[in-house]
Amino acid sequence: MTVSFKNGKASRRQFLTGAAAAGAGTVAASVAKAAGDPLITEKQVWAQATGDGVDATPYGLPIEFESDVVRRNVEWLTADTISSINFTPIHALDGTITPQGCAFERHHSGAIEMRKEDYRLMINGLVDTPLVFTYEDLERFPRENHVYFCECAANTGMEWAGAQLNGAQFTHGMIHNMEYTGVPLRTLLNEAGIQTEGKWVYVEGADASSNGRSIPLEKALDDVLVAFKANGEALRKEHGYPVRLVVPGWEGNMWVKWLRRIEVTNQAVESREETSKYTDTLADGTSRKWTWVMDAKSVVTSPSPQAPIKHGKGPLVITGLAWSGRGAITRVDVSIDGGKNWQEARLGAPGSKGAMSRFYLDINWDGQEMFLQSRAHDDTGYVQPTKTQLRDVRGLNSIYHNNCIQTWWVRSNGEAENVEIS
Amino acid sequence: MTVSFKNGKASRRQFLTGAAAAGAGTVAASVAKAAGDPLITEKQVWAQATGDGVDATPYGLPIEFESDVVRRNVEWLTADTISSINFTPIHALDGTITPQGCAFERHHSGAIEMRKEDYRLMINGLVDTPLVFTYEDLERFPRENHVYFCECAANTGMEWAGAQLNGAQFTHGMIHNMEYTGVPLRTLLNEAGIQTEGKWVYVEGADASSNGRSIPLEKALDDVLVAFKANGEALRKEHGYPVRLVVPGWEGNMWVKWLRRIEVTNQAVESREETSKYTDTLADGTSRKWTWVMDAKSVVTSPSPQAPIKHGKGPLVITGLAWSGRGAITRVDVSIDGGKNWQEARLGAPGSKGAMSRFYLDINWDGQEMFLQSRAHDDTGYVQPTKTQLRDVRGLNSIYHNNCIQTWWVRSNGEAENVEIS
Numbered sequence: 152m153t154v155s156f157k158n159g160k161a162s163r164r165q166f167l168t169g170a171a172a173a174g175a176g177t178v179a180a181s182v183a184k185a186a187g188d189p190l191i192t193e194k195q196v197w198a199q200a201t202g203d204g205v206d207a208t209p210y211g212l213p214i215e216f217e218s219d220v221v222r223r224n225v226e227w228l229t230a231d232t233i234s235s236i237n238f239t240p241i242h243a244l245d246g247t248i249t250p251q252g253c254a255f256e257r258h259h260s261g262a263i264e265m266r267k268e269d270y271r272l273m274i275n276g277l278v279d280t281p282l283v284f285t286y287e288d289l290e291r292f293p294r295e296n297h298v299y300f301c302e303c304a305a306n307t308g309m310e311w312a313g314a315q316l317n318g319a320q321f322t323h324g325m326i327h328n329m330e331y332t333g334v335p336l337r338t339l340l341n342e343a344g345i346q347t348e349g350k351w352v353y354v355e356g357a358d359a360s361s362n363g364r365s366i367p368l369e370k371a372l373d374d375v376l377v378a379f380k381a382n383g384e385a386l387r388k389e390h391g392y393p394v395r396l397v398v399p400g401w402e403g404n405m406w407v408k409w410l411r412r413i414e415v416t417n418q419a420v421e422s423r424e425e426t427s428k429y430t431d432t433l434a435d436g437t438s439r440k441w442t443w444v445m446d447a448k449s450v451v452t453s454p455s456p457q458a459p460i461k462h463g464k465g466p467l468v469i470t471g472l473a474w475s476g477r478g479a480i481t482r483v484d485v486s487i488d489g490g491k492n493w494q495e496a497r498l499g500a501p502g503s504k505g506a507m508s509r510f511y512l513d514i515n516w517d518g519q520e521m522f523l524q525s526r527a528h529d530d531t532g533y534v535q536p537t538k539t540q541l542r543d544v545r546g547l548n549s550i551y552h553n554n555c556i557q558t559w560w561v562r563s564n565g566e567a568e569n570v571e572i573s
Numbered sequence: 574m575t576v577s578f579k580n581g582k583a584s585r586r587q588f589l590t591g592a593a594a595a596g597a598g599t600v601a602a603s604v605a606k607a608a609g610d611p612l613i614t615e616k617q618v619w620a621q622a623t624g625d626g627v628d629a630t631p632y633g634l635p636i637e638f639e640s641d642v643v644r645r646n647v648e649w650l651t652a653d654t655i656s657s658i659n660f661t662p663i664h665a666l667d668g669t670i671t672p673q674g675c676a677f678e679r680h681h682s683g684a685i686e687m688r689k690e691d692y693r694l695m696i697n698g699l700v701d702t703p704l705v706f707t708y709e710d711l712e713r714f715p716r717e718n719h720v721y722f723c724e725c726a727a728n729t730g731m732e733w734a735g736a737q738l739n740g741a742q743f744t745h746g747m748i749h750n751m752e753y754t755g756v757p758l759r760t761l762l763n764e765a766g767i768q769t770e771g772k773w774v775y776v777e778g779a780d781a782s783s784n785g786r787s788i789p790l791e792k793a794l795d796d797v798l799v800a801f802k803a804n805g806e807a808l809r810k811e812h813g814y815p816v817r818l819v820v821p822g823w824e825g826n827m828w829v830k831w832l833r834r835i836e837v838t839n840q841a842v843e844s845r846e847e848t849s850k851y852t853d854t855l856a857d858g859t860s861r862k863w864t865w866v867m868d869a870k871s872v873v874t875s876p877s878p879q880a881p882i883k884h885g886k887g888p889l890v891i892t893g894l895a896w897s898g899r900g901a902i903t904r905v906d907v908s909i910d911g912g913k914n915w916q917e918a919r920l921g922a923p924g925s926k927g928a929m930s931r932f933y934l935d936i937n938w939d940g941q942e943m944f945l946q947s948r949a950h951d952d953t954g955y956v957q958p959t960k961t962q963l964r965d966v967r968g969l970n971s972i973y974h975n976n977c978i979q980t981w982w983v984r985s986n987g988e989a990e991n992v993e994i995s
Contacts (some may be wrong), residue, residue, distance in 0.1 A: 158594045166807065174830065178706075178710045178713050178714070178764070178785060179704040179705060179706045179710050179764065180696065180704065180705045180706075180707075181702055181703065181704060181705070182697060182703035183703075184705075185693075185695075186889065188693065188705070190691055191692050191693055191695065191705065193689075195691075195779065196689050197685035197686065197779055197780060197781075197831070198779060198780065198781050198783075199682075199781045200682040200683050200781045200782075208811075208866070209643030209644050209659075209675075210643050210644070210675055211644075211673060211674050211675075211678075211809045211810070211812075212632070212634075212674065212809075212862065213632065213806065213807060213809065214809065214810045214814050215686075216688050216814075217807045217814075219805060221631030221632050221805065222631050222632070222633070223631065236723055238630075243806075244802070244805040244806055244881055245716065245718075245754040245802045245805060246698065246752045246753070246754040246802055246804070246805045247718065247752065247805070248752045248805045248806055249806045250672065250673065250806050251633060251672065251750075252632045252633050252634065252674070252802050253631075253632055253633075253806065254633075256633075260621075260622040262623050262686075263619035264619065264636065264637075265879055266617055266638050267638065269617075270611065271607075271612050271613055273604065273613065279602035280603055281603065281605075282601040282602065282603060282604065283601060283602045283603070283604055283606075283607040283610070283613065284601045284602075284679065285602075287883065287884055288600045288601050290890065291600050291884060291887070291888040291889065291890060292600070292888065292890070292935075293890065293933065293935045294890060294892070294918075294921075294924060294933060295666075295921065295930055296668045296921035306787065320728035330668045330670045331668070332667040333667040334920075342601065342780065346690050346989075357617065357619055357620060358620065358852070359617060359619075359620050359621045359622045360622075379667075380666070380667045380668055382668070382670045382804065383666040383667060383668045383669070383670045383671055383672055384635065384637065384639070384642060384666055384672050384675065385636065385639045385642065386666075387633045387634075387635065388629075388633070388634065388636045390633075392636050392638075396640075402715060406990045409619070439823065450813070461709065462709055462710075462712075462713060464713070465679065465713070466713040467713065468712065468714070468716060469711060497715075499716075499717065499718035499754075500718060504599075509718055512713065513714075513715045517921075522828060528626055531743070552786075569683055
């Protein structure tokens with residue numbers, strides 16, 4: 152595949168002087184040109200008082216014109232609504248916080264409903280005093296606030312076999328990034344008193360699947376949270392109301408929802424969810440297990456198949472998300488020619504451990520086709536691999552932990568498509 | 574008023590060893606004690622698969638059990654729903670991010686509905702080239718992400734006259750804190766080219782009130798954003814969809830919604846909204862004007878009148894919010910005896926300029942009445958004043974800019990009330 156593309160990053164000065172715009176078609180219209188625009192010259196219906204206050208909507212919903220910014224399922228991926236995956240519309244969002252309303256969720260046996268009053272959390276196993284906490288009990292322990300991403304191990308999983316799903320929402324939307332409030336798990340474990348033989352915790356939820364997972368005690372005592380708020384308010388039902396586990400940097404299925412029980416054990420339980428699922432089958436048929444950490448990864452969210460360029464050539468904002476389960480994002484590179492040349496993108500804010508970063512590359516698009524890629528770096532020195540590099544190591548049998556560089560083919564008409572290049 | 578109260582901050586070690594809990598009544602029940610609890614011993618209805626996936630709710634709403642966590646109005650404050658104030662339920666939130674759905678909003682002539690396609694922003698006045706931007710045009714300029722609080726100048730305004738409104742939602746809820754994505758206003762102004770005589774901008778919205786306000790050019794070129802996303806997604810209708818102004822640290826009425834026009838002028842316009850309103854009448858009848866910046870302020874959100882203590886004595890989390898329009902919050906002190914003694918609270922994260930901070934003080938409550946106060950410090954060295962100090966300087970005629978220390982009288986039964994002490 153040969154890509155001929157000449158482009159340059161529009162400098163700040165170009166934007167400030169309007170030179171970029173002038174060179175490639177003006178971004179804004181002059182007032183003289185806009186003189187006949189009835190949206191300016193005529194009085195609009197909204198320029199009169201309306202009785203439509205917020206009293207009718209104590210909890211405000213997105214405006215009707217944004218009805219496409221919603222979670223979506225891929226029907227052929229899940230056979231029923233009991234076990235479903237709902238993808239975040241990352242192609243339509245900006246910044247780093249994911250609103251709960253459209254934050255991805257995956258459950259194994261339904262999104263259950265439980266009152267706070269009915270909530271119980273048991274800590275048992277190798278502890279001095281097995282304990283049962285009510286929701287009100289949890290509210291009495293010192294709390295912390297942290298912004299963390301939660302990514303499903305299967306995010307981008309369909310792409311092992313080729314470029315299959317045509318949109319960032321579907322290739323990379325099994326992720327969200329929220330500000331959690333909760334009690335450190337170590338506080339509760341220490342309240343019960345961990346016996347010296349205790350080396351693991353086994354965590355399970357109150358839903359039918361129970362979704363039991365083993366977590367090494369070292370992690371459990373490090374940064375795991377027993378969380379009851381996300382982005383300031385109570386968890387949504389589908390995110391585990393009233394209490395879920397937050398396991399920073401580790402795969403989403405360990406973030407057990409409707410958290411019911413934590414058993415301190417001397418070894419891993421090797422449950423269904425960590426043997427038949429959530430292991431990575433290699434080329435020789437053996438499986439990697441305990442692949443908990445989500446490696447550094449990134450994706451361009453716009454332009455992308457669901458977010459084509461509609462304005463033609465000239466100034467263009469390329470933007471996307473980057474994250475790493477091992478640390479903070481330190482840098483993101485963007486290529487418009489399929490990885491031949493890279494430009495360092497601008498981060499919206501300094502990277503933070505376990506949290507998503509937003510990146511931007513502001514270019515002056517010449518209207519020629521692009522093969523858009525992004526490449527994340529984290530503070531351990533890890534660099535996001537290409538699809539070829541990843542397949543060389545892991546083969547083609549995997550479902551989980553695909554963190555390869557994604558390519559969008561952007562045509563000169565601005566439409567984009569999921570492609571592979573090699 | 575004499576307050577006799579002996580209390581100590583529960584140390585980390587006390588919590589970790591359970592000593593705090595043991596000394597004041599156990600927080601969690603032992604498994605032995607909980608043996609008869611049917612919520613543990615019986616199979617629950619939610620422990621069976623449910624078909625209630627998220628496919629039916631592409632945009633997830635709060636669970637029905639949280640229906641009290643909503644915006645509320647104070648009927649006697651506003652006569653109709655055209656001009657309304659809807660207060661954030663800060664007493665029920667945690668962390669720092671305010672979800673858009675329950676984020677306060679105030680409008681002067683209705684929350685209008687406008688399609689992105691119908692959006693126009695004009696920059697005119699003392700510029701080289703008057704320009705008109707469409708929504709799509711704005712999306713082509715380099716964007717920034719920042720978390721900022723937006724506080725109404727009248728927040729806490731009813732408290733000038735005494736302790737009037739019984740709840741943090743009503744005394745301090747005209748505020749929210751969100752992650753904004755937008756284009757710096759200076760980028761757009763420079764695109765039009767500011768003439769040397771230009772010293773101010775006059776900004777107005779597309780609603781009937783137009784809510785015009787004058788902003789000094791120095792601020793307009795500093796950190797003001799033309800924003801189109803909050804917490805990642807499009808603005809809610811009532812927050813100015815599709816585009817609002819973000820004026821960090823300055824009073825909320827300058828954050829013009831449904832932003833329509835920005836005129837560069839050589840002097841302030843002295844509009845209705847900055848003369849008949851939003852000036853501060855002093856004791857001698859003269860008025861302070863151009864009181865744009867919101868001074869450092871804080872409030873305990875829990876316990877508070879709407880969030881009483883239900884669990885009795887023992888470990889108690891005291892939490893609240895602090896913010897400053899002049900810089901970052903560096904410290905918050907909490908008093909449980911009406912300001913006689915102060916303890917430094919723990920910040921949930923280091924303070925950030927123009928953004929809210931969450932604070933916590935973890936105590937072992939002895940069950941005696943408390944007079945709860947919080948006191949914010951910012952990085953300019955400013956310290957939040959008492960009500961008496963504020964009245965000494967500003968008199969009793971003001972409506973706006975009341976940033977005094979708030980007092981909640983917490984009775985031994987855990988109920989709390991808005992009181993004044995002197």
